[in-house]
Amino acid sequence: MRIAVLLALATCAAPAAAQLVPGDWEFAYTMTSASLPKPQFSKVRQCLSQAEADDPASIASREQPQDCVAKPGEKTDSTYTWTVACPKLGITGTGRASFGGATMQSEKRISLVSDGKRMELHTVTRGRHLGPCLTK
Numbered sequence: 001m002r003i004a005v006l007l008a009l010a011t012c013a014a015p016a017a018a019q020l021v022p023g024d025w026e027f028a029y030t031m032t033s034a035s036l037p038k039p040q041f042s043k044v045r046q047c048l049s050q051a052e053a054d055d056p057a058s059i060a061s062r063e064q065p066q067d068c069v070a071k072p073g074e075k076t077d078s079t080y081t082w083t084v085a086c087p088k089l090g091i092t093g094t095g096r097a098s099f100g101g102a103t104m105q106s107e108k109r110i111s112l113v114s115d116g117k118r119m120e121l122h123t124v125t126r127g128r129h130l131g132p133c134l135t136k
Contacts, residue, residue: 021102022053024130035119047133084110102129 024047031040067088073081078100084093090113097106104127112119 019101020048020053020099020104021129022048022050022133024133025127026130027125027127029123029125031121031123033119033121035117035121045130084108103127 024045027044027046029040029042029044068084068086068091070082070084073083075081079096079098081094081096084095085091091110092112093108093110095106095108097104104125106123106125108121108123108125110121110123112121
């Protein structure tokens with residue numbers, strides 16, 4: 001259960017102060033932890049609408065587990081920081097994202113206790129705009 005929640009937290013797009021370019025995006029995720037035998041990698045393609053590109057925080061809020069609350073931190077035109085807490089699950093974390101229109105990068109650090117052992121997870125996300133969304 002906790003791993004599924006962690007994967008949801010790791011793969012959700014980061015809240016942002018800056019806007020992104022709408023269209024087809026590729027997001028590559030790398031999750032590492034001393035508790036994992038090797039780094040975990042995944043890639044996702046997502047079509048961002050104009051509304052999502054204008055407000056990337058809306059993407060994060062729809063993908064957060066219900067118990068989790070993200071609180072905004074410092075914002076500039078191209079960076080954003082936040083904290084996240086999932087009280088019922090005993091998960092806390094911090095994040096930082098940098099945006100530049102057609103690219104983004106974020107780093108998240110999540111801490112939790114599972115089976116009586118503390119786990120620290122580090123996730124790096126890199127996103128890039130690929131072009132217009134492909135029609136089906």
